[in-house]
Amino acid sequence: MKSTFESKPTTQVAKTMINNNSPQEWPEPIVRVQSLSKICKDSIPERYIKPLSDRPNPITSCDHDDANIPIIDLGALLYGDPYTRASTLKQISEACKEWGFFQVVNHGVSHELMDMARETWRQFFHLPMEVKQQYANSPKTYEGYGSRLGVEKGAILDWSDYYYLHYLPLSLKDYGKWPAMPPSCREVFDEYGRELVKLSGKLMKVLSINLELEEDFLQNAFGGEDIGACLRVNFYPKCPKPDLTLGLSSHSDPGGMTLLLPDDQVTGLQVRKSNNWITVKPARHAFIVNIGDQIQVLSNAIYKSVEHRVIVNSDKERVSLAFFYNPKSDIPIEPAKELVKPDRPALYTAMTFDEYRLFIRLRGPCGKSHVESLKSPR
Numbered sequence: 426m427k428s429t430f431e432s433k434p435t436t437q438v439a440k441t442m443i444n445n446n447s448p449q450e451w452p453e454p455i456v457r458v459q460s461l462s463k464i465c466k467d468s469i470p471e472r473y474i475k476p477l478s479d480r481p482n483p484i485t486s487c488d489h490d491d492a493n494i495p496i497i498d499l500g501a502l503l504y505g506d507p508y509t510r511a512s513t514l515k516q517i518s519e520a521c522k523e524w525g526f527f528q529v530v531n532h533g534v535s536h537e538l539m540d541m542a543r544e545t546w547r548q549f550f551h552l553p554m555e556v557k558q559q560y561a562n563s564p565k566t567y568e569g570y571g572s573r574l575g576v577e578k579g580a581i582l583d584w585s586d587y588y589y590l591h592y593l594p595l596s597l598k599d600y601g602k603w604p605a606m607p608p609s610c611r612e613v614f615d616e617y618g619r620e621l622v623k624l625s626g627k628l629m630k631v632l633s634i635n636l637e638l639e640e641d642f643l644q645n646a647f648g649g650e651d652i653g654a655c656l657r658v659n660f661y662p663k664c665p666k667p668d669l670t671l672g673l674s675s676h677s678d679p680g681g682m683t684l685l686l687p688d689d690q691v692t693g694l695q696v697r698k699s700n701n702w703i704t705v706k707p708a709r710h711a712f713i714v715n716i717g718d719q720i721q722v723l724s725n726a727i728y729k730s731v732e733h734r735v736i737v738n739s740d741k742e743r744v745s746l747a748f749f750y751n752p753k754s755d756i757p758i759e760p761a762k763e764l765v766k767p768d769r770p771a772l773y774t775a776m777t778f779d780e781y782r783l784f785i786r787l788r789g790p791c792g793k794s795h796v797e798s799l800k801s802p803r
């Protein structure tokens with residue numbers, strides 16, 4: 426736990442960073458992990474080697490081989506009788522409290538669309554490097570083709586490349602920053618975004634009801650129609666030394682809620698449960714849902730964002746689509762008044778998502794230190 430001293434300066438630091446503007450350029454030349462993967466046959470560059478304590482640890486995780494995050498059938502929410510509906514709500518409530526993570530099936534999104542979106546992105550990552558380089562991103566907005574998070578010079582990097590784009594607000598949606606290849610990809614990515622915005626809206630209602638708030642509470646707290654929605658497509662190339670590195674370092678998602686479409690062939694996502702890392706076994710055509718830091722704040726920590734990370738392997742690449750449903754970026758996010766009680770005072774001070782996100786954008790993934798540093802002085 427951070428000392429109460431550290432909470433106030435956090436807001437001040439964020440404001441100072443905003444005034445000084447976001448960083449414009451990467452601190453050193455970008456190396457595509459996909460290119461490294463082609464040339465590194467039995468070693469990896471030192472920059473990707475994690476300290477011992479952060480490396481994948483097969484000794485503790487193998488004890489929990491059959492553990493998995495809950496799988497929840499959403500069918501009853503749409504078509505069920507009141508009893509099965511209530512039971513579904515309860516399963517989600519328990520999953521949010523117990524895990525911060527769950528998988529949903531029968532969610533209403535077409536399986537063909539899911540497969541098409543993932544495979545179209547896979548094709549994008551297999552285009553020639555010159556094509557992808559046209560979309561090279563900068564730390565100013567992160568939109569486009571990227572290979573690192575954070576701008577700290579000399580940082581230890583993750584074994585992955587990614588593509589980042591905005592769906593909402595419409596003012597940020599810019600087809601010029603979306604891939605134009607493979608052909609028809611924009612239509613697929615657009616439809617995928619529309620469907621995930623819809624599904625997220627439904628889940629926000631479920632979470633609000635489970636928190637004993639009005640069903641539109643979370644949506645309204647996020648800015649109503651003006652929410653943010655963006656996609657980060659992760660590409661994890663084969664790695665000759667998977668025991669020494671990570672595809673994505675431990676982090677909690679900074680936004681509201683994440684809907685992840687994992688690779689259908691290759692596992693890799695691990696979720697922290699107490700002191701263990703549980704490898705998620707995806708159900709077929711499921712979305713993996715997780716609570717982000719902003720819902721932790723709004724729920725006054727009744728729900729917590731949970732740390733997760735990605736491991737890589739030596740013989741298979743992996744693709745995943747992380748869709749982030751976020752609050753409007755310039756409204757203050759603070760614990761819901763209804764969830765602040767004499768015996769449960771507000772745990773966090775208000776901060777906009779713009780301010781909050783700057784931390785991650787500057788420092789890269791680092792566990793839950795960002796949301797922890799938001800704690801109110803008490």
Ligand code: OGA
Binds near residue numbers: 685746
């Ligand atoms: C993320 C993330 C997990 C995965 O992009 O924030 O946690 O399996 N991805 O790629």
Ligand code: NI
Binds near residue numbers: 676677678683733747
């Ligand atoms: Ni994540």
